[in-house]
Amino acid sequence: KVRWKLAMSWSSTLTPFATAPINLAKMVEEMSGGNFTIKVEGAEKHKAALGILDMTKGGQYQMGHSASYYWKGKDITTVFYCTVPFGMNADEQNAWFYKGGGMELMEKTYAKFDVLSFPGGNTGVQMGGWFRKEIKSLDDLKGLKMRIPGLAGEVFAKLGVNVTNIPPGELYTSLDRGTIDALEWVGPAMDIKMGFHKIAPYYYTGWHEPATELQFLVNKKDFNKLPPEYQTMLVTAMKAVTADMFIDNYAGSIDAWAQMKTEFPNIQVKTFPKEVLKAMKKASDEINDEYAAKDPSFKEVLESQRAYTKKARAWTTIGEYNYIKTLQELAE
Amino acid sequence: MLEKIEKIIARTVDGVGIFLAVVLLLLVLNVAFDVMMRYLFHASSVGMQEMEWHLFSVVILFGVGVALQHEAHVRVDFLYDLMSQKTKALINICGTVLFLVPLSLLILFGSFDFVGDSYSIQEISEDPGGLPYRWVVKSMIPIAFGFLLFSAVGYILKNIKQIRSGK
Amino acid sequence: MTGIIMFFAALVLLSVGYPVAFTFGAVALFFGAIAAYIELMPNPAFVMVAEEFFSMFSMMPFRIYSIMTNTILMAVPLFILMGIILQKSELAERLLESMGILFGKVRGGLAISTVLVGTLLAASTGVVGASVVAMGVISLPVMLKYGYSKKLATGTICAAGTLGQIIPPSIVLIILGDVFQLPVGDLFKAALVPGLVLVGCYIVYIVIIALIDKKVAPEIVVAEEDKKGSIGRALLAILPPLTLIILVLGSIFIGIATPTESAAVGALGAMVLAAMYRKLTWQIVLDSSLQTAQITAMVFAILIGATAFSMVFIYTGADLIVEEFMMGLPGEKWGFIILSMAAIMLLGFFIDFIEISYIVVPILLPISHAIGLNPMWFAILIAMNLQTSFLTPPFGFSLFYLKGVCPPEVQTIDIYRGVVPFIIIQMMVLASIVVFPHLYGLS
Ligand code: NA
Numbered sequence: 024k025v026r027w028k029l030a031m032s033w034s035s036t037l038t039p040f041a042t043a044p045i046n047l048a049k050m051v052e053e054m055s056g057g058n059f060t061i062k063v064e065g066a067e068k069h070k071a072a073l074g075i076l077d078m079t080k081g082g083q084y085q086m087g088h089s090a091s092y093y094w095k096g097k098d099i100t101t102v103f104y105c106t107v108p109f110g111m112n113a114d115e116q117n118a119w120f121y122k123g124g125g126m127e128l129m130e131k132t133y134a135k136f137d138v139l140s141f142p143g144g145n146t147g148v149q150m151g152g153w154f155r156k157e158i159k160s161l162d163d164l165k166g167l168k169m170r171i172p173g174l175a176g177e178v179f180a181k182l183g184v185n186v187t188n189i190p191p192g193e194l195y196t197s198l199d200r201g202t203i204d205a206l207e208w209v210g211p212a213m214d215i216k217m218g219f220h221k222i223a224p225y226y227y228t229g230w231h232e233p234a235t236e237l238q239f240l241v242n243k244k245d246f247n248k249l250p251p252e253y254q255t256m257l258v259t260a261m262k263a264v265t266a267d268m269f270i271d272n273y274a275g276s277i278d279a280w281a282q283m284k285t286e287f288p289n290i291q292v293k294t295f296p297k298e299v300l301k302a303m304k305k306a307s308d309e310i311n312d313e314y315a316a317k318d319p320s321f322k323e324v325l326e327s328q329r330a331y332t333k334k335a336r337a338w339t340t341i342g343e344y345n346y347i348k349t350l351q352e353l354a355e
Numbered sequence: 356m357l358e359k360i361e362k363i364i365a366r367t368v369d370g371v372g373i374f375l376a377v378v379l380l381l382l383v384l385n386v387a388f389d390v391m392m393r394y395l396f397h398a399s400s401v402g403m404q405e406m407e408w409h410l411f412s413v414v415i416l417f418g419v420g421v422a423l424q425h426e427a428h429v430r431v432d433f434l435y436d437l438m439s440q441k442t443k444a445l446i447n448i449c450g451t452v453l454f455l456v457p458l459s460l461l462i463l464f465g466s467f468d469f470v471g472d473s474y475s476i477q478e479i480s481e482d483p484g485g486l487p488y489r490w491v492v493k494s495m496i497p498i499a500f501g502f503l504l505f506s507a508v509g510y511i512l513k514n515i516k517q518i519r520s521g522k
Numbered sequence: 523m524t525g526i527i528m529f530f531a532a533l534v535l536l537s538v539g540y541p542v543a544f545t546f547g548a549v550a551l552f553f554g555a556i557a558a559y560i561e562l563m564p565n566p567a568f569v570m571v572a573e574e575f576f577s578m579f580s581m582m583p584f585r586i587y588s589i590m591t592n593t594i595l596m597a598v599p600l601f602i603l604m605g606i607i608l609q610k611s612e613l614a615e616r617l618l619e620s621m622g623i624l625f626g627k628v629r630g631g632l633a634i635s636t637v638l639v640g641t642l643l644a645a646s647t648g649v650v651g652a653s654v655v656a657m658g659v660i661s662l663p664v665m666l667k668y669g670y671s672k673k674l675a676t677g678t679i680c681a682a683g684t685l686g687q688i689i690p691p692s693i694v695l696i697i698l699g700d701v702f703q704l705p706v707g708d709l710f711k712a713a714l715v716p717g718l719v720l721v722g723c724y725i726v727y728i729v730i731i732a733l734i735d736k737k738v739a740p741e742i743v744v745a746e747e748d749k750k751g752s753i754g755r756a757l758l759a760i761l762p763p764l765t766l767i768i769l770v771l772g773s774i775f776i777g778i779a780t781p782t783e784s785a786a787v788g789a790l791g792a793m794v795l796a797a798m799y800r801k802l803t804w805q806i807v808l809d810s811s812l813q814t815a816q817i818t819a820m821v822f823a824i825l826i827g828a829t830a831f832s833m834v835f836i837y838t839g840a841d842l843i844v845e846e847f848m849m850g851l852p853g854e855k856w857g858f859i860i861l862s863m864a865a866i867m868l869l870g871f872f873i874d875f876i877e878i879s880y881i882v883v884p885i886l887l888p889i890s891h892a893i894g895l896n897p898m899w900f901a902i903l904i905a906m907n908l909q910t911s912f913l914t915p916p917f918g919f920s921l922f923y924l925k926g927v928c929p930p931e932v933q934t935i936d937i938y939r940g941v942v943p944f945i946i947i948q949m950m951v952l953a954s955i956v957v958f959p960h961l962y963g964l965s
């Protein structure tokens with residue numbers, strides 16, 4: 024009999040993120056006839072949302088469910104296994120993970136933490152965030168107070184945004200009362216529960232997290248101790264719930280967006296002006312090049328992603344993109 | 356001899372207390388400064404915001420040892436108050452040896468890996484503009500509990516003196 | 523079951539009188555070892571038990587680190603510092619003297635002004651001890667001198683001095699905000715009306731009792747010309763602290779600053795006030811800061827003890843036992859509310875609000891979620907309940923503070939009897955929040 028524990032970066036009620044590990048536990052238990060159980064603990068229990076990597080490494084938990092870019096402070100290369108500004112979309116990134124060498128690179132990066140990392144569910148493209156004021160030019164960004172984590176935060180910081188860090192529980196109040204002017208969360212499925220649409224009229228389209236992939240972390244020693252059939256069960260179940268989460272989130276966003284639009288018809292979907300996006304792209308490239316110059320492993324993964332993006336985008340453009348475009352033209 | 360050691364410990368703990376008082380005042384200034392920068396100049400720095408909890412950490416972690424010497428830890432004292440000075444001293448010695456010391460040792464040694472991991476990968480802030488050297492602030496945990504043990508030795512000696520004085 | 527036994531063992535051991543924080547922590551270690559032994563029961567090899575034990579507590583550094591990075595808790599020292607500086611600048615004294623002159627002529631006026639000053643102090647700090655001590659030193663002799671009954675005088679001071687816990691800013695509310703994961707500013711807002719209702723009820727009670735029994739609160743004769751100049755002086759004493767209160771609470775309520783930020787600005791403001799009264803010295807600032815650091819560290823130490831405690835509690839599955847029991851109570855949510863309120867009140871006789879907030883409330887919280895209680899409402903109920911625990915004999919904190927500064931002719935029993943009517947008023951207000959949450963905007 025094997026009894027494992029899994030810690031999540033989120034609370035047990037944060038669907039669909041928390042749904043993935045909870046379903047994983049259910050699947051593994053059923054597949055093993057009740058002999059392999061995983062107890063899933065949310066952040067409300069272990070109270071160390073950002074300690075998941077350490078705790079999986081240290082063996083306090085055999086598994087974790089989190090997002091790779093949270094470990095940016097430990098190793099900057101980890102950001103690539105979540106998402107990066109102006110990076111690949113979910114389809115392209117999946118192709119990179121499984122067929123473009125991504126999994127191998129991820130294993131290499133996480134080797135020094137003695138853990139294994141697996142994709143843990145993708146949110147698809149994330150929305151650029153809720154803004155109280157419209158952004159018409161680069162000047163509007165100067166002095167803007169925004170909550171935005173990760174590399175995207177560094178991009179914004181470079182453009183003069185005051186990037187601040189506020190715990191999720193205080194986000195709504197902070198935006199409501201003007202402690203911050205803007206924030207980014209995920210997309211309709213998850214934003215709707217936070218209620219941001221009630222207090223900020225501008226909903227910007229994405230650029231910063233085109234395909235946020237969550238991650239399953241597994242303590243390497245514990246994984247190797249598993250009998251091979253359990254290893255297979257676990258890996259298969261992880262892949263299955265990862266696909267499920269993508270579906271849950273996509274369907275959730277479809278419904279949530281319809282609901283938001285009905286209840287609050289005044290929400291204005293905006294795309295950042297070209298001038299702003301150009302500056303973001305430039306800042307993003309500069310930041311990537313700076314890190315690559317300092318860190319050879321960052322450089323290796325950056326180059327792999329850049330090369331793969333170029334190749335993948337050629338197909339995406341004539342495939343998916345053209346299809347949507349054709350339909351839109353047809354509707355006009 | 357014992358009294359001399361006790362005095363040295365007491366003085367050191369008092370010194371740390373003064374240091375913490377100053378750190379706390381710096382915390383007040385730090386937070387107030389951040390608010391002012393935000394409202395007057397529309398500027399904020401993640402580094403300064405992180406400095407807030409760095410200072411806060413120093414105060415709460417090391418304050419535990421200072422509070423022990425100054426009897427600032429809350430007790431349930433309805434029975435304790437009725438006891439003689441000697442019995443009180445005995446409770447304090449036993450409590451420190453049996454309760455405080457094991458707990459402190461567990462945290463002290465239990466946090467070595469935690470700090471070591473952070474040091475070995477040279478962990479820095481995950482936010483843009485944040486502070487480097489996470490291992491420094493993390494290492495405050497074992498150091499502070501070492502300091503608590505140090506203060507506890509003085510506290511035990513103080514209570515031994517109380518018993519010896521025969522009251 | 524081990525976890526449930528541990529809880530009662532902790533309560534028994536606490537009564538020995540060693541500091542609460544370390545007692546809780548050590549009890550957790552002891553029962554953690556037992557739990558590890560039981561867990562490996564058929565063949566508990568020593569090495570295995572030790573390994574299980576250490577892995578049980580290996581989360582400690584992570585939990586401590588997340589306390590260190592908790593910006594909500596940072597408001598605690600800042601508000602305490604603000605309160606202590608105000609206390610050391612003898613602000614309470616000035617307020618009391620001037621209010622006494624304004625209301626002295628009304629029957630029961632001295633007691634009413636004590637309540638009002640208590641409210642003002644409550645709204646400027648979250649520290650209970652300071653207000654009780656200040657009013658005990660100044661207000662008590664005056665009330666006794668003018669023939670107030672010892673019972674009414676001491677009861678009023680304890681009750682008024684404790685208001686700081688429920689009227690924002692308040693340490694209880696900050697800690698509950700952390701435990702409940704609710705915005706502290708919203709909790710402050712939600713507590714304002716219940717707190718003011720409490721103040722109103724105190725005053726109504728004093729007015730009525732003074733009318734019924736002419737001996738408990740006689741009127742004072744003040745010469746007319748004395749009064750004229752004193753109104754001006756009284757306003758002068760009230761205005762500066764009132765400004766500070768409006769600035770601090772106002773900035774939180776309007777939302778231009780987080781509670782932590784307002785607290786820091788408030789602490790600086792208190793120093794400026796003290797300087798205006800020419801009471802600010804480097805020594806006072808340093809002493810206040812040192813005292814604050816120790817109180818904060820005391821809270822932190824209890825939080826660590828509570829963390830170790832809850833690790834073992836959860837490890838043994840005791841949380842599930844409590845949950846099952848509570849969910850099985852008759853009367854659905856009412857059974858749960860009544861029992862949890864009774865439990866908190868009972869525990870409040872023995873241990874103080876910090877342990878209750880960190881050990882008992884986290885056990886109740888998941889159940890209240892499951893039942894679907896409005897968390898804001900439940901939090902305010904707990905805050906109101908904890909407020910009462912400051913007054914309940916034999917171990918109410920306020921009673922101790924007052925006893926410490928009483929003139930010898932006032933006996934402990936006078937204080938105990940004096941607070942009874944105020945405890946009853948509090949329970950009535952608490953009951954009214956339970957039954958009519960919508961009146962308090964909490965439904
Ligand atoms: Na996001």
Ligand code: NA
Nearest residue numbers: 644647686691
């Ligand atoms: Na208060």
